[in-house]
Amino acid sequence: MNNFLEFIEEDIKTKEVLIANMPIRTKTDIKKYNAALDTMITTYSQYHQGVKSYLASKLRSFLIPKVDNGVAKLTKEIEELERVRFLLNPTNTYVEKMGFDVLLYEIHHYYELNFKSLDSIVSRFLNKFQVAGINLTASDFTYTVYVNEYMSAYLEMHQKQNKKSEKVDKIFENIYWVNPEIVEQIELNFRKLIKKHRRTFNNYIVKLQHNAKIKHNINNYSDCLAKLKSLYVDLLLINKETISDIVELSKSGLINISNYFEDSKFRNLTYENLTIDPINLKDSNVMNKLYDTLEKLKTTIEEYHSYLTFLPLFNRFQKEYQKSIPSGKVTNTKLKSVESKINVLETKLERLNRQITSGRVGIFKLSNEHAIKQLKMSSITMAKELHELYKTYDQEYFNNQVFSYLTKQMTVTDILHLYYSFDFFKKKVIKEVYALDNYDDITKMSESFDLYAMNLTNVISSGILVFETNETDKIIINKYRFDNINLNEDELQEDEIPVLLEKIKFLLRIHIIETSPITVEKIWFITQVNKIINENDSN
């Protein structure tokens, strides 16, 4: 007998034969039988405990301490600089930089997207005014008498720092039954105030920009982009899977470590599938070149996947603006026209509100309740008209931004930047294109869009012309063909990309394992022991 494994195998066989041949006819037989089993159980429980302890101590000796590769620090630096980029972005205005567009989107879709709390939106609006040094009072909320009534109660509650006020809720409910458009009117009131305090907000932004430039030692937006790009490149280099990540993936069952063994059929097939000409897996030069190419391919495919995810949005943009591609400089007169209409109507509404509040029209006192009620109804109608005008204004405002960029040579990167700069319109188009009716889904998609848009290491997106027919998949296939990588158009379909990415990651993981202090066998062992420990813990 050479080792304990053989001893156990033989001992079990012998004991099984013994058990099978023990008589169990009488009570005494059974007693003896059970006693024999108990003896075996005691012995094997000791073995069980001994082996388990040995496995656990062996496991500990294999564990690799997680090394800080600096990703967290670099990510924090990028996040900080992204905030500076947002502030210095020359494309948008104080409305977006203050984050008013985010709140306007929320209040604009208050009913449609089932927002739970108007209170939270209003409170965030007020805070934004406050940080810029503007303390709004009830006298600022006179868009309609209803807005004034609600906001007076709201501000009173706010001053008393009451989180929840039944009085405010009651007032809202009472108003709502006569004037269901109250939320629209609050939105319009904020829009008007945002316009009114343009200068203060701009000054506030200039101050923030100045401080950010000093803090980060940058002169302008281009400086900021250059610095960020260098950080993104660094992140790309260090933010790779580590051997510790692979061990964790295996332990959690997210990868099947058995596939990583050198004699695995799956492993050899993946090498064969991803390369055009057979390669010598033992030639380190060939293999290093392959892994370098696979790293680049992974980045390309990830970017291409993001591109495909947002392709419906790019197609929508193309459809909407193709006809407007200018031959020369184009000015959007529609924006000024609608702005002027809004100003005229808002002045009229102000006059109407004064009449309602004072109970007088000029020198004439309004004779009865009915006349005041009529004026109130007119103010609601006028506010409704203004709400529609603001919708046109929004669209023209965005069109104006688009037209300043619009050329036949516009690339995906340009569109990414445009929508990244205007959150309101990004969410608007995401909602429409993907037919989303849940704000969380819209926000999730919007965040994923921003991650794609902000990434300064994007390569293919800056080469894709929006108004031209694109064959980006073929370009990628041909580019990597030169590096002996075998790709086909089916693999580059949106749904198939995760499969392709897994294949690439699989081969890259082999490289990580091979260049690490640990072997596949040890990772397999760690995984098995981990499973054993977990099973015992749950029993």
Add this chain to the structure above:
Amino acid sequence: MIKKEKGKVNFDLSALKLNELIMVYENINSFLKALESKKIIDKTKVNQDE
């Protein structure tokens, strides 16, 4: 190597390969489960207890 001391088996697990270690554990574990399932409950005792 296996040593027998006063009816007790001492064994050197370090001589086993990693996959053999897991096999040993699995064999012991399965056998223990099998032993537990093979035990015969004394029905008369159970009835008396009831």
